[in-house]
Structures are given as structure tokens and as C-alpha cells.
Amino acid sequence: MTGRPITEDDLHAYIDEALDPTRRGEVLAYLDAHPEVERRVAAMAAQRRALRSALAPVAEEPVPPELSLARIIEARQSRWRSRWVPTWRSAAAAVLMVGLGGIGGWFARGTAPAASGIAALKEEAAANYQVYAADHIRPVELRAGDREELVTWISQRLKHPVAVPDLSRSGYRFMGGRLVATPHGAAALFLYDDDRGTRVAVLVRPMEVEGDTPxxxxxxxxxxxxxxxxxxxxxxxxxxxxxxxxxxxxxxxRQQADRVGAASSISAIDSLKRKRILP
Structure with a gap:
């Protein structure tokens, strides 16, 4: 074993059969020691096989004749030879738009739009909780004693100052955290527990859309x-x-994050003033 933590990227690479033999052996050992993760990975692998099987006939279908590039070009040239120049331009544009629309519909059929914004954030938090909060061997990469190192690492990767929320007043101890992968980039995952064994997770990541949402x-x-x-x-x-x-x-x-965000904004303004970018 190399001692490197098994990440979500490793699990996906394992499912895609894209790991080198050494790393694959490490992932297999990890899955043997974590039955709940092994079950999730097995379900994902089964879903991958089912999707490949279901989409195989579509991939093998020939391109429909009406979407043939040669036919589109032929139609365009034919209209060019006509004496109504403005007419061929409109028709060619229409043919091209229909062709592009048909291609998009042909390839996108049967697919559902992926979640984005807050909806995606909710799904990502729940998925990571199911993986790491249930892990009683290595739920975090850096423990509470390494808080300073964790904050520096997470802030650098997210390119934004991030502070670890303190939930001790509510009876929850900070266990530690880790960097996790999501479909929308890297995210920080902080874990907490109380005397009854209840674990709470806080997922934090930059938002490309819905950046200010109640x-x-x-x-x-x-x-x-x-x-x-x-x-x-x-x-x-x-x-x-x-x-x-x-x-x-x-x-x-939220209140603690507001204080961090406000302090960050003041620091950024002071920096701009020092550089004489702001008066």
C-alpha cells in the first residue's frame, strides 16, 4: 500500500477499468475493508454495464440519410444555381438548422438533464455523506488536529478562503475533513459527530450558477x-x-460563513487599495 487515500476519482477509474495494476489492488483492498462502499461501487458498475448495453444499438445505427453532410451540401449547391439567390440562402439556413436540430435530438434522445446549482449541491452532499460518514476506518483525510493544514489545503484548491465551522456549542465535535470530487469540481467535506454517534457533514464548493440562493x-x-x-x-x-x-x-x-465572507471581502478591498486600484 502506498498510503495514498482512496478518492472518489479512484473509485470511478476502477469502475471504468482505467487504473494501473498497483492502484487497482489498493482500491480492491479498500473495498474489501469497506462493504458499504463496495456495494455502492458494485451498483455503479452494474449501472454502467446496463447503460452501455442499452445504448449499444444506438451507437451502431447509421446516420439518417436526411442528416447526410453530402446531401446537405448538394441541396445547398442546387439552390446556388437557381436564379433566386436570396431564396437559396434562406432555404440553406433552414436545412442546416433542421439538420443540426435533428442531430442534437438524435444523440440526446433518452437522456435526462443533469442537476445543477443548489439541486446538484444537495445531491452531492447526500452522496458524499453516504460514502464517508458511514466509514468508521478513514472517514476523513485530515483529522481535527490538522485543522490549520486542512484549511490551507482546502482554501487553495477551492481558490476561496474557507473556515471550518465550529458546532461545539450544539454538541458536535469536529472530526476532520477531506477534498472530494463532484461533477462541478472539487469540494470540501467537513465531518462532525456527537456523543450519540450521530454524524453531520458540511459540503462546501464554488457555485457556477445560483451563487446567491436562500x-x-x-x-x-x-x-x-x-x-x-x-x-x-x-x-x-x-x-x-x-x-x-x-x-x-x-x-x-451560515452565520459563521457570513463572517468569513465579510472578512474576506474587506481584505480584498484593502489589497486593492494598497495596489491603488481602488481610491
Missing amino acids: MSPHREGPLAGYAWADRGIGYSLVADAPSASLHPLANEV
Whole structure:
């Protein structure tokens, strides 16, 4: 073993059969020690096989004749030879638009739009909670004692100052955190637990859309949580606990994040003033 943590990227590469033999052996050993992750990976692999099997006939279909590039060019040249020049231009544009629309519809048939914004953030928080909060061997990469190193690492990767929320007043100890992969880039995952063994996760990442969104509740199966975005950074708190008990925790995280964001804005303004960019 190299000691390198097994990441979500490693799990996806394992499913895609894209790992080198050494790393594949490490992932297999990790899965043997983590049955809940092994079950999730097995389900993802089965889904991949099912999708490939279902889409294989579509990939083998010939391009429809009406979408043939040669036919489109022939139609365009034919209209060029006509004496109504303005007419051929309109028709050629129409043929091209129909062709492009047909191609898009042909390749996109049967696909569903992927979640984005806050909806995606909620799904990502729940998915990572299911993987890491249930892990009793290595739920985090850097533990609470390495808080300073964790904050520096996460802030650099997210290109935004990030502080670890303090939930001790509510009875939750900070366990540590890790960097996780999402379809929308890197994200920070912070984990907490209380004396009853309840674990709470806070996912933080930059938002390309819905960068300022009010807090709203969400539920993914047995998991409940709250998500919101402020100043282009999204937050989602999630746990296997009643939604009502999580609302005060989410408010606490939001208030602390607001203070960090305000301090960051003041620091940025001071920096611009020192550089004489602002008066």
C-alpha cells in the first residue's frame, strides 16, 4: 500500500477499468475493508454495464440519410444555381438548422438533464455523506488536529478562503475533513459527530450558477439537510437526523460563513487599495 487515500476519482477509474495494476489492488483492498462502499461501487458498475448495453444499438445505427453532410451540401449547391439567390440562402439556413436540430435530438434522445446549482449541491452532499460518514476506518483525510493544514489545503484548491465551522456549542465535535470530487469540481467535506454517534457533514464548493440562493431544506431518502449559497460559494449540511434538529446547525454554519465572507471581502478591498486600484 502506498498510503495514498482512496478518492472518489479512484473509485470511478476502477469502475471504468482505467487504473494501473498497483492502484487497482489498493482500491480492491479498500473495498474489501469497506462493504458499504463496495456495494455502492458494485451498483455503479452494474449501472454502467446496463447503460452501455442499452445504448449499444444506438451507437451502431447509421446516420439518417436526411442528416447526410453530402446531401446537405448538394441541396445547398442546387439552390446556388437557381436564379433566386436570396431564396437559396434562406432555404440553406433552414436545412442546416433542421439538420443540426435533428442531430442534437438524435444523440440526446433518452437522456435526462443533469442537476445543477443548489439541486446538484444537495445531491452531492447526500452522496458524499453516504460514502464517508458511514466509514468508521478513514472517514476523513485530515483529522481535527490538522485543522490549520486542512484549511490551507482546502482554501487553495477551492481558490476561496474557507473556515471550518465550529458546532461545539450544539454538541458536535469536529472530526476532520477531506477534498472530494463532484461533477462541478472539487469540494470540501467537513465531518462532525456527537456523543450519540450521530454524524453531520458540511459540503462546501464554488457555485457556477445560483451563487446567491436562500437556505432551503432537502431530503435524500433517510438523509435530511439544508443548502444555500452566498457570494458564489455553496453550502449543504446533511445528516441522518430529523430536519428540525438540523435547521439550527445550518443557521450556525451560515452565520459563521457570513463572517468569513465579510472578512474576506474587506481584505480584498484593502489589497486593492494598497495596489491603488481602488481610491
